[in-house]
Amino acid sequence: MAVAHSCSCCLQVVLLWAALWPALSLWTVALAATAVPAKLKAAPAPVVAGPVSRVEDARMFQIYYGRSFKVIKNSGDGKSYLLMQNTSKMAAKTKYCTGRIKSFVIPLANFSVDTTASPVSFFERAEWIKYLGTFTNSEDRANAVYDAIKRNYLCLSKAAANLSTRFKPIVAWIEYTQGMWTFVKESYALQYVTDAGAEIVDATITNKRFNSSDSEDMDNFHAILCTVDVVIDQTYALEPAEYKLSTFLENINVSHDSCFSFVSNRSIWRFDKRIGASGTLDWYDGAISQPQLVLGDLIEVFFPTGNYTTIYFRNLAKEEGVTEIGPEMCTRSMSAPMEPITLPCQ
Known part of the structure; x- marks a missing residue:
């Protein structure tokens, strides 16, 4: 009986609660609305x-x-x-x-920014x-400059893609350090090559290092280069003006009359064409802020027209020298902001 009495009481409570719930719900909502301070409401x-x-x-x-x-x-x-x-x-x-x-x-x-990594x-x-x-x-100005750069870059990349439907040159971006040749693996450099309508040398072989003192290593290196149409050499040079075609050929152990395509077609390039007064390369300054100019250079490198003068790249195979840049070359007023250079593109 105790159990039955207890269940009966429970049932009465449940029925009472069900009857009161609609009214309690309305009262609770009203209470909540008046209880929340104005400063806690969503602003x-x-x-x-x-x-x-x-x-x-x-x-x-x-x-x-x-x-x-x-x-x-x-x-x-x-x-x-x-x-x-x-x-x-x-x-x-x-x-x-x-x-x-x-x-x-x-x-x-005025202010300055110290950068150690890019x-x-x-x-x-x-x-x-x-x-x-x-x-x-200066957000409006920054937005306008960035939009102009990006729009011009994407337009040039699209134009390069149309050129590469006929022929897509194979490119080796290489570097010589302490007697070892390696293929450059920086993703931004490889992306430049792709966006300019060319193809980087087979990625499966670019993780290797080739010792210039080891004949077998150099044979393997030369075998890879036999497939290449264009070479970009980013070997560090203390005096870029002194780095000539003979320097490159000696380092790579190749003669002037070699049958390599990049030698016979005279397509061996470096990005040290513009040099500041202190010997620094403009590649690490101007090229970073205006990538559309780099892309324009590379399109001319891969699909030469003869109607475009490269800004950052010089052709070692044609004994092209460096250009020293200084304040006297700046034609605009120091108080006038620099405008991004956009290349013709349709």
């Missing part, structure tokens, strides 16, 4: 004052925008930067500076103009 998304940059291709930094501030997160060094607009109350009252975050009141009049792809490299633009509120 509308902040309206960002000023220009905005969206990161499209770069993977090593991100930009976050608030109403009167920006935060840049640099994945390369793990640091973040809080940029506060000089018109905001936040800028007057707040100063953050820790080991991982620094704050600046923007726009800055992103992998050329679009990633070029898009860092957006990173720099945030410090001076």
